[in-house]
Ligand SMILES: Nc1ncnc2c1ncn2[C@@H]1O[C@H](COP(=O)(O)OP(=O)(O)O)[C@@H](O)[C@H]1O
């Protein structure tokens with residue numbers, strides 16, 4: 001049996017190689033029960049591979065992983081009974097209706113005829129899908145599909161739910177709905193491991209975040225800790241005259257005492273701020289020193305900026321395909 | 327419930343209630359799991375009856391065309407030729423339908439749903455067996471259609487309804503056995519259309535270098551030898567024997583050798599490939 005005190009997930013040197021590609025490269029994770037843990041990283045970082053290893057869909061090449069106290073290699077069947085996975089790409093059957101999808105899975109999970117239908121209807125109602133229950137999933141919107149996908153993972157309430165990029169491609173309203181569901185789930189005592197490419201999402205939801213790049217964890221901590229290393233906010237300014245950018249960069253760095261770097265935009269500068277309140281004075285100081293600004297904004301650091309701060313290089317997407325930004 | 331102003335509190339309460347811990351049933355056993363996946367296959371046919379189009383139209387085309395084109399030349403009359411041809415068309419239709427098991431499987435594994443199935447606490451091969459069980463419906467539909475068109479054109483089965491049912495069962499068995507070849511193919515190639523193409527490349531020579539359309543007596547000896555060992559030809563021989571009310575035990579045994587061997591070889595290969603990580 002699982003000891004209730006064992007962590008939801010504990011990995012040591014978890015590694016997965018495909019040929020000579022190290023998709024996951026020595027990952028150590030410790031996820032507390034009852035928490036929401038975020039795996040943050042760009043495309044190709046190894047998020048999906050990590051989740052698939054933990055859900056026992058892949059076997060580790062090296063290292064160990066214990067999920068809810070069970071070793072994923074030695075006791076995959078015990079792990080499978082307690083976890084659920086909502087994959088990155090819709091893991092529901094588009095040809096069937098929403099209700100048929102849930103009834104199918106409920107039967108496989110051991111609900112007998114009537115109980116399976118009751119469970120399906122209960123979830124459809126809770127996830128605001130009752131009206132669409134009888135329609136083929138191919139007619140669903142992205143947000144409805146995601147909700148059905150998540151509902152499908154919750155038929156037998158799992159102790160640990162993996163959500164692989166649950167909100168990628170969703171509109172803000174659907175995204176908010178998914179966030180609500182995740183929070184309610186954890187209120188009920190479950191643990192959630194979610195992957196995301198959005199710092200904001202990790203920030204909103206997760207108790208702890210691991211930033212992953214090229215299969216390695218490059219930073220781990222609470223959202224506050226991460227932001228302390230990255231800056232709590234990011235100031236973007238756009239100069240009226242690109243030629244004065246080097247001077248403006250030196251001035252701003254001196255004024256703020258924090259890292260400032262040149263943006264892709266030849267007239268743009270980006271500064272990381274440990275205290276967002278200083279943004280206004282920085283803008284004012286720039287203007288009064290004769291640097292004319294055509295635009296400025298204060299935002300949350302993006303994943304790119306997190307990466308820049310942590311690694312000194314921008315996040316490379318699809319690192320190996322040779323078709324990234326290179 | 328209005329879409330514009332969702333009663334947030336109620337929805338949250340409903341989610342909380344739906345997710346509240348409760349006793350969990352034991353996951354489905356092997357039989358329930360396979361039957362559930364077979365039910366899924368039926369639902370797919372229900373939602374996409376056009377999938378049965380091939381199964382229905384191709385045999386009709388073949389029966390009508392061959393009977394009226396070649397009947398006079400090959401057998402002296404269209405009636406006589408239909409008596410000869412119908413069991414052959416039956417076999418050809420069902421055998422081609424067995425490629426569908428491969429198509430379905432290939433489509434599934436290229437989608438996220440495959441991960442969902444594999445992460446369930448049920449026997450890992452139940453999706454494959456369930457799909458194959460569902461495909462038996464297709465084989466049966468295909469057989470029934472051929473018989474119906476045959477009767478409409480004047481075909482008579484000497485062995486009556488018992489013979490017809492026996493032939494349909496024999497064909498179901500044969501096609502289910504053969505479909506392991508296509509499930510194996512499906513797990514080796516990337517797209518459903520490749521499964522289809524390769525499937526046809528296997529089946530075309532098997533059905534034409536056979537006794538489906540003509541009596542092999544007029545063929546050159548080397549071809550007669552091939553026909554004598556061609557599993558499709560053996561199946562046609564058995565189907566004719568059953569429908570004609572002739573002694574059929576020997577031919578039926580001979581016809582079942584191929585599906586048994588194929589199952590013994592490609593069954594385990596399919597299982598191994600399906601379990602392989604990807
Ligand atoms: N089955 C596989 N075979 C070969 N390479 C793979 C396979 N799965 C993933 N990869 C590679 O491993 C790396 C990590 O992929 P993935 O875990 O999907 O990243 P993410 O989910 O963060 O986008 C990528 O470079 C990807 O191309």
Ligand SMILES: [Mg+2]
Nearest residue numbers: 047048049088
């Ligand atoms: Mg991914």
